[in-house]
Amino acid sequence: MNTRLALLQLYRLSVLLAAAWLIRAHHARLRAEGDRPVSVDEVRGWFTNAHALRLDVAQRGGFFVEDDAGRALGYVVRTLPYADKIIGYCGVSDTLVALDPGLRVLGFTIRWSEDTKTHVGDVLTDRHFKKTWNGKTWEEVAAMDLKQAGVEGVSGATMTSLAVAEGVVHRFRAAQGELRPPPVRLGTRDFGLLLAVVLGGWLTFTRQPGRERWRRWFHWAVIAYLGFLNGDLLAQSLLAGWAKSGIAWRIAPGLVLLTAAALVVPWVTRRPIYCQQLCPHGALQEALARHAPGHWRWRVPVALDRALRWLPSALLAFVLLVVMLPLDFDLAGLEPFDAYVIRSAGAATLSLAVASLLIAPFVPKAYCKYGCPTGALLEFVRGRGLSDRFAARDAAAAGLLLLAFVLQRYHTTWHALLFGPAA
Template sequence: MTDPQLRRPAWRPFVHAGRVLILVAIALIIHLAATLHAPDESGPSPTVDIAVTKQLFETADRLAEGDVVLDAAGQTLGRVIQTSPAGDQAIGFSGPTNVLLGFSSDEKIVGMAILSSRDTREHVAAIEREGKFLDSLDGLTREEVLARTDFDAVSGATLTSLAMIEAVQRTLGGVQRSLKFPEPPRIEVVRKLYPDAESLAEDPHYPALLNVQDASGAQIGKLLRTSPAADNVVGYQGPTDMLIGLDNDDKVTGLALSHSYDNEPYVDYVRTDDYFLGLLNGQSLAELAKEHLESLQIEGVSGATMTSQAAAIGVYLAAAERIKAYQEAKNSREQASLIQFRQRDYITIAVVVIGVLLAFSPWRGKPWARIPFQILVLVYLGFANGDFVSQALLVGWAQNGVPWKSAFGLVLLVAAALALPTFTRTNVYCSHLCPHGAVQQWTKRRIKWQWKPSTKTLPWLKAIPSVLLAWVVLVAAARWSFSLVDIEPFDAYVWHIAGWGTIAVAVVGLIASLFTPMAYCRFGCPTGALLDYVRYNGKSEFWTRRDWVAVGLVALGAVALLF
């Protein structure tokens, strides 16, 4: 008789790998659906609604050029900046949040407001209710915000609130605007340095740096404005905004006077003195930044000594500020590339490791080991952190990226949930690490009367998680505004931020589990169905009806993406 193993088709071992590829394809569709409509980080920021601005400046009437805030009389109240798109890499629980930050006229923060968010609705709402968090930066300067690390997060929305602070710091790492010279340089002035100049494009990370473009839109040079670095350097009567022409090596190619508060006769002397305007040609920004202002011997323009000296000092200050900002941005990128461990991460990692060890140990069925660990999972992962592997979380990460640098503990929990059943046959998350699963294990057979679904009813009940997964894919691929937290019970454990939908699912599921063991896990959990689908088992080498359903989800997502 022929050995059955020898008759096994060669393609069967690849069937299970195909299931993993199907999930990757669905995640890719969800990601494309989000990124194709997301703001470009190098592009312009979204338009700011004046109604939101009034949350920060009560008497605000309109926004002028450079997002300067004006009242009804045209008086300057301050300015606003938003963290999108520069801060969109800061992912909270499931996505980034665009924060509006207000600065007073003396460059101190007056408050934060939420413009929009791709994070979970309940988490964002909790932050908006927690007024103290949005006021937590009030009175701080840009430098103080960048230097601080001890920010208090909102309970129940820890990842979302910390991501908002990260977005603010990412944005402030390069952005500093001028209230004294909010208008852009005139193109006729720019042409003194670049005759073919037609337009200017502001650097999104450093507004004082301008890219000079010709009629075709090609970049032909760079300009560095001395404002706002030199806004407090007064000549005869006021400050002056100079333009520093730069080549590709950041060496000076010439100076031009843009705007000034000084007296016009003196300003015109500086504007037309070619010797003075070419005095620093060939020097690099790095060299200028190293100069000590106290020891400078500046040869001023005859008849406009104070104005020209103030303009020259502004050039040195602008160079020093640019080099400083460059170094801060470099340090920020290096810091962002490091995993940031918090106490929350260490404890979550410990819980995951203990859960995995327990799942593969002979103690997993022993009450003395199982029950204390379930209590730990319920209290810490459930009520304290709200750390669940949910569809809202997975979709958010597929859309916006995985926050493995800022939430490593949660990422490890999700990685364990997905990887272990795929390679080890054991669904560790559902059996050991899910707080809602732990509660259902406690309610199992606590009452005598139990309900067993009939053979006709059972297939319909088992189909519910697949239907919910199809809904998740459709919502994510079609970019509908439906909140996915409402189809699962997990946010109910963070009760003070939970909506009525998720609370209802939690309560109904637990009541049902009293009459049918693990009722929600078996007949209602799309995340459990997803993990069970990738679990390797004795039938994994056979193509089944579930696989056709999964292929249908890929097709459904692709169609939704196109429309």
């Protein structure tokens, strides 16, 4: 690689890392400034006569729940800030656990979460998971080994629920003075992802005869296993969540490996391993186009093609705004990927998935070309060989980085301008 190309690739990687760092710093500050104190209303589901919360200044650091005569009704404890390094699918969660006066668990709720809303909803409505600690003493929760106890997580929201479980145990241990980082969870799913990355890598680089036939079979496996069985797709909600809260390498090491391969392989070798081999939605669009009769193909007019190709980058800019401003927008609804976990998919995600698959036989991979911000992000870091040069997308990336910097640096001013002064 000559020096000019090396510098260009270094520039792209630096832009990406700098943007991630700005998002992280911004959200660390927001978390520190907005502590979201627990209110009496939040505990009335367990303690109907709750009138006041009194801080427990002892090591447990929770709140005594009292009635209007000052009698103790029970106790509540939240998992943040102790569990702020425990990241689920794409962010941290603040869980509130209620205990009776004898300090036996009555139940829990998630009071606030950066994780995908539909996943949090699934955790809160899973009756079996909600009873995980019911009846247990403080010491029993603190001593719990979740794997040995058979806590498997909620189907469709496995990472979110496991992070909630890890967070609760971690918080109870903190009060016992037995704080240790939660263990790295290596499971079948992680080894499945490792195998997928290895096979995807082989298909990306091999020149063996029969490669195309193997690739087609591999795509069906990717659609079934990474897509419908596990929902392991890269998405803006996931990447933005990791940028905000940190990378979930303890809970989801396999997904971290998939992400690293998706970014590093095209950066170093120019081969888009994820989009070509490992993305279930790309694979499904490709299969639909392959099996459609040739006369169905529709040629997109050049002017329309040019205009639409900007859409993924515009969506990336929108993602940045959502992440840096306190906009109440669920990023999962911006892409079709959550539709693979059908149980927890929202209406916007499902509509996008159906629309992008319906158009695929007529305009192959139309969604990839004209709608996918994740594809645009992966494409941005991809090297392009000797013909590569500083292009419009590199200038646009610098513009977005500058925007992130201004939003981070002058957050208070922006916030006051857009939403009025903070109360």
